[in-house]
Amino acid sequence: xxxxxxxxxxxxxxxxxxxxxxxxxxxxxxxxxxxxxxxxxxxxxxxxxxxxxxxxxxxxxxxxxxxxxxxxxxxxxxxxxxxxxxxxxxxxxxxxxxxxxxxxxxxxxxxxxxxxxxxxxxxxxxxxxxxxxxxxxxxxxxxxxxxxxxxxxxxxxxxxxxxxxxxxxxxxxxxxxxxxxxxxxxxxxxxxxxxxxxxxxxxxxxxxxxxxxxxxxxxxxxxxxxxxxxxxxxxxxxxxxxxxxxxxxxxxxxxxxxxxxxxxxxxxxxxxxxxxxxxxxxxxxxxxxxxxxxxxxxxxxxxxxxxxxxxxxxxxxxxxxxxxxxxxxxxxxxxxxxxxxxxxxxxxxxxxxxxxxxxxxxxxxxxxxxxxxxxxxxxxxxxxxxxxxxxxxxxxxxxxxxxxxxxxxxxxxxxxxxxxxxxxxxxxxxxxxxxxxxxxxxxxxxxxxxxxxxxxxxxxxxxxxxxxxxxxxxxxxxxxxxxxxxxxxxxxxxxxxxxxxxxxxxxxxxxxxxxxxxxxxxxxxxxxxxxxxxxxxxxxxxxxxxxxxxxxxxxxxx
Numbered sequence: 001x002x003x004x005x006x007x008x009x010x011x012x013x014x015x016x017x018x019x020x021x022x023x024x025x026x027x028x029x030x031x032x033x034x035x036x037x038x039x040x041x042x043x044x045x046x047x048x049x050x051x052x053x054x055x056x057x058x059x060x061x062x063x064x065x066x067x068x069x070x071x072x073x074x075x076x077x078x079x080x081x082x083x084x085x086x087x088x089x090x091x092x093x094x095x096x097x098x099x100x101x102x103x104x105x106x107x108x109x110x111x112x113x114x115x116x117x118x119x120x121x122x123x124x125x126x127x128x129x130x131x132x133x134x135x136x137x138x139x140x141x142x143x144x145x146x147x148x149x150x151x152x153x154x155x156x157x158x159x160x161x162x163x164x165x166x167x168x169x170x171x172x173x174x175x176x177x178x179x180x181x182x183x184x185x186x187x188x189x190x191x192x193x194x195x196x197x198x199x200x201x202x203x204x205x206x207x208x209x210x211x212x213x214x215x216x217x218x219x220x221x222x223x224x225x226x227x228x229x230x231x232x233x234x235x236x237x238x239x240x241x242x243x244x245x246x247x248x249x250x251x252x253x254x255x256x257x258x259x260x261x262x263x264x265x266x267x268x269x270x271x272x273x274x275x276x277x278x279x280x281x282x283x284x285x286x287x288x289x290x291x292x293x294x295x296x297x298x299x300x301x302x303x304x305x306x307x308x309x310x311x312x313x314x315x316x317x318x319x320x321x322x323x324x325x326x327x328x329x330x331x332x333x334x335x336x337x338x339x340x341x342x343x344x345x346x347x348x349x350x351x352x353x354x355x356x357x358x359x360x361x362x363x364x365x366x367x368x369x370x371x372x373x374x375x376x377x378x379x380x381x382x383x384x385x386x387x388x389x390x391x392x393x394x395x396x397x398x399x400x401x402x403x404x405x406x407x408x409x410x411x412x413x414x415x416x417x418x419x420x421x422x423x424x425x426x427x428x429x430x431x432x433x434x435x436x437x438x439x440x441x442x443x444x445x446x447x448x449x450x451x452x453x454x455x456x457x458x459x460x461x462x463x464x465x466x467x468x469x470x471x472x473x474x475x476x477x478x479x480x481x482x483x484x485x486x487x488x489x490x491x492x493x494x495x496x497x498x499x500x501x502x503x504x505x506x507x508x509x510x511x512x513x514x515x516x517x518x519x520x521x522x523x524x525x526x527x528x529x530x531x532x533x534x535x536x537x538x539x540x541x542x543x544x545x546x547x548x549x550x551x552x553x554x555x556x557x558x
Contacts, residue, residue: 012168019064023057032176055090062094067134067158068165070094075198100132106153113237135202140245154239159203166196194396202308205241211307218282224270227303246303248295251411262296268415270302272424275408279401280322280428283313287400289408311400325425333359340387343398350390358386380405
């Protein structure tokens with residue numbers, strides 16, 4: 001590292017330390033060793049700052065320290081598993097106090113990124129930004145073919161400055177964990193790492209471009225038409241993003257919506273159903289669906305904007321989230337615990353009895369409550385609070401899901417207080433669970449795992465041979481004590497029956513997969529394919545399956 005970089009880094013450390021002391025967090029600066037960086041300077045602490053609550057003071061620190069800290073605070077507001085609810089509400093009010101950079105600078109960035117003069121790239125390009133934020137600002141422009149577009153240009157030098165800040169925060173978090181118990185408990189270094197990765201992804205506009213294109217493809221399957229702006233790849237890069245310019249009324253502007261004659265109930269239904277379809281069907285959802293990112297077009301359709309933050313759910317996560325919603329509504333403690341264990345990582349030392357008591361309390365909270373009064377976002381928040389209490393680690397995409405659902409519910413409630421998102425979500429969850437029971441879907445899933453099972457079957461003789469070799473060399477001892485021969489025989493019988501059961505299940509799956517693949521590959525109308533082979537095969541396999549199960553249970557040795 002050059003001397004200049006070291007000096008700038010030290011100056012940044014001092015700026016962070018001063019901000020902590022000024023806003024009444026001098027004790028934190030001292031605990032993590034920051035105070036040692038100001039040996040010869042005055043440490044003026046605002047004694048009035050301690051009279052204010054922690055939330056506003058923390059927000060003031062982040063705003064004072066600039067773009068990196070503001071963006072991290074905004075991202076942290078999506079993490080209810082890390083941040084207490086009162087602090088999240090304060091972080092949501094973070095503002096970017098950054099002056100717009102000059103047009104001439106934006107022109108140089110665009111030309112360097114896109115490789116041509118701005119006059120050749122665009123027929124028109126506004127000299128004043130229509131929006132400005134900590135990472136970039138947006139200009140209205142017109143392409144050579146007359147298409148109106150919005151061009152997002154990244155702030156100069158922001159990537160380098162953020163890299164320095166993130167490096168400092170990473171070092172401070174490790175130092176805090178080495179000194180402070182609370183930092184270790186809340187895994188501060190992991191939290192900073194996750195927030196840093198999210199911020200670095202926002203710096204790459206190509207990520208937002210890919211997200212936008214994926215949403216556009218998914219939107220074709222949604223129940224209600226929703227407009228997603230087109231991305232113009234030839235006019236986009238890592239630091240420049242060009243997409244359709246869309247005009248409409250924001251969902252938060254209720255007065256303008258009323259004047260235009262829009263139906264609030266209809267808008268709230270379309271918005272809620274769109275987000276739920278993204279979550280429970282696509283497994284890919286908007287990470288920040290606040291009213292400013294949702295426009296109502298003159299035709300009455302909705303348009304979604306700003307896809308820099310998106311959440312992803314695996315098939316298993318979607319299924320378990322649906323199971324959680326249904327189990328909570330069905331008053332099933334076991335179902336809720338099962339969903340929690342599938343969604344997160346439960347440590348071995350977790351007190352299961354205490355966890356059950358907390359889940360029972362959570363279940364009773366929603367007992368016999370009308371669907372209109374249940375908040376699905378609040379229910380997910382309760383799930384996170386139980387998880388945090390018992391040190392259960394929840395994936396970051398699930399916490400983003402909780403934030404998105406809470407934001408969506410807030411928008412819907414403002415438009416139509418009688419609309420129940422929980423009521424709307426339950427059919428989606430049930431449909432998802434029914435799809436899991438679809439035999440064709442299960443067969444396709446088994447077909448995808450056939451190579452894995454084939455490798456396993458191929459390895460079994462080799463592994464068995466290795467074990468025999470160890471026994472032969474005397475390196476593996478086996479001692480069996482038969483204190484109760486009859487009980488031991490019953491256990492062996494039970495193991496044999498279970499093994500037979502598993503083999504039949506596997507055979508059943510392989511038969512059905514083979515029949516389905518064979519039928520799908522048949523390209524000619526032969527006599528063979530006119531026979532209902534799949535139905536006959538299914539009937540025979542089911543008959544064998546039922547007979548085996550009956551025999552095992554009749555013997556009482558399953």
